[in-house]
Amino acid sequence: MPDGLALALSVPGLPILILAYLIAGLVRGFTGFGTALIVMPVAAALLPLPVAIVLLSVTGVFSWPAMLPRAWAAADKRQVGVLALAAVLTAPVGVWLLTVLERDLLRWLVALAAAVTLAALVSGWRYRGRVGWPGLGAIGGAAGVLGGATGLTGPPVILFYLAGPSGAEAVRANTILFLAALEVGIIVNLFLRDLVTVDAIWLGLLxxxxxxxxxxxxxxxxxxARERLFRGLAYAVIGLAILAGLPLFD
Known part of the structure; x- marks a missing residue:
């Protein structure tokens, strides 16, 4: 057995991580989002935050063959492209914050970002009107900073799409495509800062x-037709994950 795999199998809390990723995959497959919201509060409580973010990116890549073909066909690729470009450009700022801020502070940021997004989604808040290129750039930029610092790449964009007039299929497709593009940008930035380790990659593969x-x-x-029920369950899981990841419960 490779040493990296043996080390991955010995990680404390591995069964909890496996369960979190299984649930996150189920939610992501249905809604197009939710992986970071479910996984990061839990993973940040068990692992160093840079490792948790590497895991999120590695596992995300493995979902591409299953999700991207359908998403590519239904997504607004021009709009997603603007959001993703802005996010990739600002992700280095978030990665820099990851290297200078204290671990517990980042964990609180993870929980706060997830909680604000969840509250907005549950409230049913909606906006009217069309968002122009500057607005799209600001939303994508916020997602890049937040993703680089906490691993929560999606909240600003998820809120933007869920609060808008788009139907479920379009929301799902646009979110999947955006998250895939941003995962590439974050992985590159993590490599450039030598935050990606062989052990983290092995755990990600597992x-x-x-x-x-x-x-x-x-x-x-x-x-x-069943989206309301399933999203209700997803919101409940996200809420439990946020509570589990708070530093208060160490």
């Missing part, structure tokens, strides 16, 4: 298996 199983199951279940 967790990619339950994650991909969840993604495939969630994608098979996707049906706009």
């Amino acid at each position: 967790l990619a298996m339950p994650y991909l199983m969840g993604v495939l199951a969630g994608q098979a279940l996707f049906d706009p």
